[in-house]
Amino acid sequence: MTEPSPPQSSPRQPQSRRDRYRTETRDEAKRIALDQLATGGQAALSLNAIARELGMTGPALYRYFAGRDELLTALIVDAYDDLGTTLTRAVADAAPDGPDEQIRALGRTMRAWALAQPHRYLLLFGTPFSGYHAPDAALEAAQASIGSVMEAMVDIESRRGRPVAPPSLFEQQLERAPWIPEELHGAIPGAVLADVLLTWTRLHGLIGLEVNGQFATMGFDPALLLERELDDIVGPG
Amino acid sequence: MTEPSPPQSSPRQPQSRRDRYRTETRDEAKRIALDQLATGGQAALSLNAIARELGMTGPALYRYFAGRDELLTALIVDAYDDLGTTLTRAVADAAPDGPDEQIRALGRTMRAWALAQPHRYLLLFGTPFSGYHAPDAALEAAQASIGSVMEAMVDIESRRGRPVAPPSLFEQQLERAPWIPEELHGAIPGAVLADVLLTWTRLHGLIGLEVNGQFATMGFDPALLLERELDDIVGPG
DNA sequence: TCGCTTCCGTTAGAGCCTCTAACTTCAGAG
């Protein structure tokens, strides 16, 4: 499960012969780039080397990517898309088992995705680079991808029992946050939103540290730590 | 609070005139390196540029550092040391206020440390690089630094009330983990260790995402999210 | 079918980087 999906560019409308060839080599370049990232880390990512592997000279690749940063951005966008659809699918598939199991599915799937391709996880949640990260394209992809996951989580959390209480200041802040659709302001309890955010951060804490090898010498099974965290998330709240 | 401590090399035993000058320029180089990291990200770290700023030619710096990686390792070791002492001090200072407040102090101090110098936090917990990260020196520093924090946390958690129950398999695994001193195997309840680990991962999840700017457009105050997480950590357990 | 345009690839090269080799120079140990 959770095997990497091949890179593919989104717009598939009017593809002339030329266009098709173009996106083909773009995808091929991205595939090689991911290989480089996987084996050598981000320092090993080199347009020159990719071109060589594609059988062309270095500068030729600049017909396909404006530069290193744009290639990187493309990889980031792809990764966000892939992670987003993977997670929302996993959550949807677990729907019959109820909200608790959906949360567990989310956590397990996310961990599996990250461990299967740590370089991609780090691309999204590791050290930002490319000068200053976050061109608009990446930001949009992030919002779309994570947004849909958040939406699913809000849905799940809403279906779990929860004592009602007057919202704290922080919760009020959340209820009218800009990433919540205007018309839902106030409709989703801040407590639900807070739980969603904390679930998200907790999962990243666990997975991030594991991906970075911080558990390597600690002699326990990170999967079990995740299970325990999931118990806690699902349990009392 | 939590302002960066200047880099300083550890051994202060027999410093001849020459040696002193040597460690001085080493420290100076590290200071400049941190500046570069802070402003340009890890791609901007350049021995050549450091040398220029020091008023010497590029190759001269190789008398002080075997290469880029060694400089990087030195920075990592320093950062581990600094973080470790900062956190243990904060926890110790809060001792009079009881275990709960100590946990809160830990979380707040860690966040402050990370936000005050994100590049250093990312050096430790962001994407590993330098070919393959983790030379022995860095590993040792990590163990020492994080180990002392863990120790403090174990101490805190042990002083908090907690229902006793037969340890799960995972907890048994933890009780005899290699990073626990031999003679304490079995003495520290696995449940305590699990809580310590989860506190650690939760804090990193929150702080890591914030440092990477993932909360930037979400319109809430991350400090309040941390407070809520701390409530949860301290609260029911 | 012809010709024009646009894209794709090339070489050349500037400017940055890391790192090695071989030299000078100078300070401090003996």
Next chain:
DNA sequence: CTCTGAAGTTAGAGGCTCTAACGGAAGCGA
């Protein structure tokens, strides 16, 4: 006071990103 070794120098190999200028070929309209 000598002489060894550390700290600096220049030269240069080989890598990278990216720009400029040019040749060929594929697709397009007429």
